[in-house]
Amino acid sequence: MTGFVNDLGALIGALVVFNLSLTAAAVAIALPIACLFAVARLSRRPLVYYPVTAYVNVLRSSPLLMIMFWAYYTGPMITGTPTSAYTAALVALAAFEVAYFTELVRAGLQSIASGQRDAALAVGLRPSQAMRLVILPQALRRMLPSLISQSIIAFQDSTIASVIGVSDIFATTNIISAREQRPIELYTALAVIFFILCYALSKLVRTIEARVNARTAGAS
Amino acid sequence: MQSLDWLLLFRAPYGERVVDAVLTTLELSLISWAFALIIGVVAGLSREAPAGAVRVVAAGFVETFRNVPLLVQLFFIYFVLPRILPLPLRQLLFHLGWEFVSAVITLSLYTGAKVAEHVRSGLNTVGLGVRHAAMSTGLTWLAAQRYVVGPLVLRTIVPGLTSEFVTVFKSSSLAMTIGVVETSYLTQQLGLQTFHWVEASTIGTLVYLLCAWSVAGFMSVVERFTYVPGLLRRGAAP
Numbered sequence: 001m002t003g004f005v006n007d008l009g010a011l012i013g014a015l016v017v018f019n020l021s022l023t024a025a026a027v028a029i030a031l032p033i034a035c036l037f038a039v040a041r042l043s044r045r046p047l048v049y050y051p052v053t054a055y056v057n058v059l060r061s062s063p064l065l066m067i068m069f070w071a072y073y074t075g076p077m078i079t080g081t082p083t084s085a086y087t088a089a090l091v092a093l094a095a096f097e098v099a100y101f102t103e104l105v106r107a108g109l110q111s112i113a114s115g116q117r118d119a120a121l122a123v124g125l126r127p128s129q130a131m132r133l134v135i136l137p138q139a140l141r142r143m144l145p146s147l148i149s150q151s152i153i154a155f156q157d158s159t160i161a162s163v164i165g166v167s168d169i170f171a172t173t174n175i176i177s178a179r180e181q182r183p184i185e186l187y188t189a190l191a192v193i194f195f196i197l198c199y200a201l202s203k204l205v206r207t208i209e210a211r212v213n214a215r216t217a218g219a220s
Numbered sequence: 221m222q223s224l225d226w227l228l229l230f231r232a233p234y235g236e237r238v239v240d241a242v243l244t245t246l247e248l249s250l251i252s253w254a255f256a257l258i259i260g261v262v263a264g265l266s267r268e269a270p271a272g273a274v275r276v277v278a279a280g281f282v283e284t285f286r287n288v289p290l291l292v293q294l295f296f297i298y299f300v301l302p303r304i305l306p307l308p309l310r311q312l313l314f315h316l317g318w319e320f321v322s323a324v325i326t327l328s329l330y331t332g333a334k335v336a337e338h339v340r341s342g343l344n345t346v347g348l349g350v351r352h353a354a355m356s357t358g359l360t361w362l363a364a365q366r367y368v369v370g371p372l373v374l375r376t377i378v379p380g381l382t383s384e385f386v387t388v389f390k391s392s393s394l395a396m397t398i399g400v401v402e403t404s405y406l407t408q409q410l411g412l413q414t415f416h417w418v419e420a421s422t423i424g425t426l427v428y429l430l431c432a433w434s435v436a437g438f439m440s441v442v443e444r445f446t447y448v449p450g451l452l453r454r455g456a457a458p
Contacts, residue, residue: 031297063393065404066425074417156289170291183299191288191296199286
C-alpha cells in the first residue's frame, strides 16, 4: 500500500514538475509571439506575410515529435552547443504552439468588425495603437475558449517529451510499470489522471464559451 | 560538425530502409484514416440516436479518447489489451506484428473520436428541420441517417475532415514508441547510427510535409465536388 502511495506520488510529482511546467512555460512563450505573428498574417507587406505564413504552414504540417528531434538532436548539432532534453522539449512545444495560436488569434482578429478599427482611428489612435489597445484585447477575449482548448491539447502533447528523454509522467509510468510488472494498473491510472484533468478543463472551456457568447450577443 | 552527405539517404543499407519506413507511414495512416471515418460517422450520428443507451456509449467513447493523450492510449492498447488473452495467443499476436496492428487500432479510435465531434457539429449545421423532414416521410431513424442526414453532414464537414486527415499522418509518428519502423523511427535510427542528423531530420520532416500538402490538395478537390449548394463556401465570407 505504501508502495502504491509512493508510486502515485512519483507520478503526480512528475506531472507537476515536467508536464504542467512545460505546458505553462510553452503557452506563456508562444502566446505573445503568436499575437505578433497573427498581425503579420494580416499584413499587406509580402516580406512580413510570406515568411510567417510559411512558418505556420510548415510547423502545422509536421509532427511535434519531428520538431523535438530538430530541437534536441539537429539544432545542437549545427550550433555545437548541447541542450538539455527539457529545454529542447520546451523550445519545440513553444514553436509548435506558436503556429496553432497564430491561426486562432488571426481568426479572432478577423472576427472583430472593421468598424472597431475605423472608430479607433477616428478618435486619433495610430494603427498600431488601434491594434494593440482596441482590436487585440477583444480578439483575445473572444478566442479565449479556443486558446484554452489548444492549451489542453498542448498539455496532452507534453507527454511526447518523454521520447527525447524528459522524465515526465509518461516516462515515470513506464519505469514503474516495468519494475512492478503491472502495466494494467499503471496505464489505467495514467489514463484516469489525464482524463480527470482534461475533462474538467474542457468543461471549464464550455462555461467560458457560454459566457463569452452571451456577452458578444448582448453587445451587438 | 561533419560535412553533409545527402547521398547517404539513398545508398545501401539506408536507401531501402528509408523507402520501407515511408511506405509504413503511408500504410499506417491511410488504413487508420479509413477506419476512423467509419468509427467517427457512426459515433457522431449516435450522439443524437433515439436510444439513450447508444447516446451514452457514444459520448463516453468520444470523451475518453479526446481527453487522454495519444501516447497513453497507444501504450494502453499495446501493453494492456494482450493481457486479457492466454499466453500462447498473446505470443502469436506479437509474432504477427502486434506493433503495427495496435497502432492502427489506437489511431483509428483516437481519430474516430475527433471525426465524431466534427460530425456532431455538422448535425447542427444541417439543422433539425432536415432531420425531422426525413423522419416525417416515413423513414426510420436509421434510414434517415443513411440516406439523408449522413450524406449531408459528411458534405458539410469536409474542411474539418481535411485537418483530421492531415493530423493522422502526424499522429502516426508516435507509433515509433512501440517499435513500428516508420519515418520518425528511421529518422532517429539514422541520426543515432550515423550522426548525420541534418540529413535525417530534413528527409523525415519533408516526408510529413509532402503527405500533409498532398492531403490538403486532394481534399480541396473533394471539397469542390461535394459542397452543398446554398451553404457558404470557404472564401465566401468577406
